Amino acid sequence: MASLNVRVVSPQKIVFEGEAAALVAPAWDGDVGILPGHAPMLALLGVGELAVDRPGGGSATFHVAGGVLKVERNTVTLLTEYAGDTAPEVVPASATVFVEDVED
């Protein structure tokens, strides 16, 4: 079975890099689930927990806030402004998109 290649990158460092069977990320308008074979996608991230399911079972979770999620050919890159084990103290501006802000 194909798997996802996941990279979680913060401005300071690569927080996570590895294989995943699936992942659930907090997009600006709610959680988004990504499985292998997903169409290319760019989405803004909100604030919340990112769960990466490892191929052998088990999962890794991170708190992320703001930035973008990019999916392309089974490679998932999360460029997040914050990544850590606890929720961020300050929510970055790019993580504050509301449904009302989005036209049409």
Added chain:
Amino acid sequence: MAGSRDVKRRIKSVENTRQITRTMELVATSKLKRATDRVYAARPYAGALHEIVAGLYSPALSEKYPILRRPETTKRAAVLLLTANRGLCGGFNSNLIKQARTLMEELRGKGIETELHIAGKKAVAYFRFRGEEMATTRTDVGDHPTVDDAESLIGPIRDRFESGAVDAVYLVSSQFRSAMSTPPHTRELLPIEGDPDAPSADTFILSPSGDMILERILPAYIRNAVFTALVENAAAEQGARRSAMKSATDNAGDVLEHLTRTYNRARQAQITQEIAEIVGGSAALE
């Protein structure tokens, strides 16, 4: 003999200096290692972010968002100069200052007003001494710059660009090619240039929309450019200091060798003279 005592004192003094420069060299080497790690750790984010921004950017969007505006004529430009807070790092600071001065003269030559924003004690001291005007100064960015440092530096300048107070923003900092090569570098931060070679994001599902993603990501993109520059500058400073202190230590070694030789020659001359006196004295008695 008075001469040899003076030389001995100089030897002692040069030895002390060499001890200090050698210690500074070692400290810079260990700081350089950590600073270099931070430079390399920060690169994946910058690279990936650039790719995304370049893929989403199109010149047509400049009407819609103030941060993407492309002024037809540049009346006023902001220059953000990053230097170190400390000296004893060779030409590091003065090269950066020179680069910024050249840039500002060039801009003024084109009839563009300039305003200078400075981070780093050394440049602040230089421009204050010259009595030149500085728009903002910061001296609290340390060896370990943070994203918040970058935001507080560039945030107000970015706002000025968006409001139309300045039409261009330049960043002067050191590139970190290697520990030995850290040339000063000027980068035009704003207005944003498109990258025609970048793969377009047309084939992507965009959520919420390309415009919205770009608008939210751009401030982070600009800030990250400054953050990367701060991190590279910090590493470049340590690299420059290590080289400067290494050559100072080597020079002190050369000086010591020369002084030791002078001292030995003086001592030898004194002994020879004493023997000559003894021999002369006993010869006179015979």
